[in-house]
Amino acid sequence: MGQKGPGLVKQVFIVWKPDRRSPTPIYLQIADRLQHLINQGEYSPGSPLPSERKLAELYGVNRSTIVQAYTELRAHGFIESRPGSKTRVSLHRGRKDQTLPPEWHRYAENGIFLPNTPFLRHIREALAQNPSIIDFASGKLSLNLSPVQEINEIMRNCIYQPEPENDSILGFPPLRRALSAFLRKYRGIDASPDSILITSGSQQALYLITQCLLSPGDAVAVESPSYALSLSMFQSAGLRMYRLPVDEHGVRPEGLRTLQKKYRIQMLFVNPNFQNPTGTLLQQERKRLLLETAGKLRLPIVEDDQFSLTAYDINSPAPLKAESDAVNTLYIGSFSKIAASGLRIGWIVAPSSVIKRLADARRQMDLGFSVIPQQIAAEFMESRYFDPHMDKLRQELIRKRDKAAEALRKHLGDLVEFTVPQGGLHLWCKIVPEVTDSRLLDEALRQGVAFVPGSVYGAEAGYMRLTYARPGAYDIEPGIIRLASAVRNAVTYKKI
CATH class of the missing domain: 1.10.10.10 (Winged helix-like DNA-binding domain superfamily/Winged helix DNA-binding domain)
Structure with missing residues (x-):
């Protein structure tokens, strides 16, 4: 050892x-x-x-x-x-x-499952040690953005009704039926309940896919920067990751054919709508090219679609899975970014053979997901609370986004560059002066503010992701002030 x-x-x-x-x-x-x-x-x-x-x-x-x-x-x-x-x-x-x-x-120190990246461990340790740190790092909603009262009301009226075990292998049947209707209404996806597997959040969905549908040594294509590049589970699975660049219009699919020919790509992972971490929205023309190229290559696409319903001043963008020729797309979703992360409700929409394989593996892991949070999620989706919650969520996210953008312009001026996103939870910022990620993060934590360095997601040094959904609205400007001080100190240190 x-x-x-x-x-x-x-x-x-x-x-x-x-x-x-x-x-x-x-x-x-x-x-x-x-x-x-x-x-x-x-x-x-x-x-x-x-x-x-x-x-x-x-x-x-x-x-x-x-x-x-x-x-x-x-x-x-x-x-x-x-x-x-x-x-x-x-x-x-x-x-x-x-x-x-x-x-x-x-x-x-052993085992095949690698620990999280050092930066992420450092941030979590700092937040655990010091609750006064203003948190722009955690990719979660603040408590006031979650439908706490509504879910408590549902819980008060909820009666525990377990289903027969053989009916629950894919997840609580009423939840899968509710999800089928939800996906048809809000995402334009025609998915039968039998094509849906309930997971413990989207991360478990990704884990099941990497462990069950791929083998060590397989090559996969991911966006760059990308949330996938921050997940050690891809490395733990022994996968070789090759990157497709992301710009202000989303992932650039024109390099996919070259990657597949050179490295024999087995699967493509994308987050087209309000991408994590950049917040970009995949252009319609690129979406068509991506689907056309992947279709000709018979290349499976894994679409992670957690943020679409947060669209602010535009209609919710359609997922790849809603297209008529998206038969090669596995669709992942979650309630964590739009409702209650504590319920840990995620899902995969896939062909029957894939669903059965993933369900069998999931059963080996935990013998089935708890019925109670599934029952609550099903009730919430079909309740009168859902649409008003989403309206409130979007309005509050707009308010927080605008506060963060205004504070960045006011206190960091021309030290950072960013584009105001049309949805999602994150601001993606480029720091104009040269700076070292580790030095900036250490300085920020010392000042009492947390963010995620862009290098965690595969970007070059000098980028950072700020999650404006996490801190309270009253903490956003003070947090940016602390961040501005940290940037100036880190830049000065670099010059010395």
Whole structure:
């Protein structure tokens, strides 16, 4: 097994903080915590511990407090130090018995499922540590944009009615029937209930597709930049990803034939409507070319369509799947970006043979999705609440988008360039001066604001995605002010 990576330190320590209200001195709390981790095998005999400086930073204490904690552990034989070397766990670990737990941290480094990208882990750790950070990073709706009261009303009147097990393999039948009607009415897609598989959000849908319909070593085409490039699951599946560039009019499909000929592309992943992260809308002419080219190549398209219903001043753009010649398109959708992310309702529309294969795999994973959130989602879709919620959501997103755009112009001026999107949840910004992503992100988190660097999505350095749907409207301008300070500091640092 490999050596402990630098990310493990934060993974082990991030979930715990000393209690400053406790009568137990902080250094003793830290010593007890470290002793517990050692006894649990997170730090095995002979393995190095974090430096005093790093541990002080993670726990939010003075370095002298860590020195005291290490002194306490050293006195009890748990750790040992030598001049010029790292502090390490004692080979005997101060235990009276010699029963040793497994070296859990080494197991945590293994497995075929890769961790999230370092930037994403860093952002999530920072948000967990400091709730006061203004969050432009999380791709979710703020609480006031979710239909909380409406769903609570549905829950009060909902009666648990489980379906026979053999009827629920594809998902709760009433939900699939409701989705069939929903897709026909709002998305122009004619999908029977038997062609729909319910998933735990769109990410599980993508996971099932990569694991069941593709093999390690297969080549796939993705947009660049693209949300897919931020998902380690593609790499975990052993897929080779080749990029189709995205500009202000969406993905450019003219290079697809060349990619397929050169690399034997097996599948294409696209997000045509208000693309994540750029917010672009695929032009109709390009949409036709994409479908025509993929059709001639007999190339399956996976269409991720989470944002279409958020269209602001235009009609909701039709998905690829609604076209008459889109027989090679697998369609993914979700309620997370338009309603309640906590319900974790997503779906796949696909041919029967594909649905059966994915359903079988899903059954091996969890033996079926909980009926209760499916029942709530079905009731909500068919209720009188849905259309008013969508109207309110669009109006609030317009208000937040405009606040964010105005604040960027006011406080960052010509330091950033961006196009105001016509739908979706994100602003895609190019930072005009040269800047290092890691330096800017560190500086932004220090200033108390979070964003996602564009390089996470496969863009070159100097881009960032700002999710204006997540922070409260009153936090948007203060957040942009903090971000402006971070950009200026990072640019100054780069010049030095």
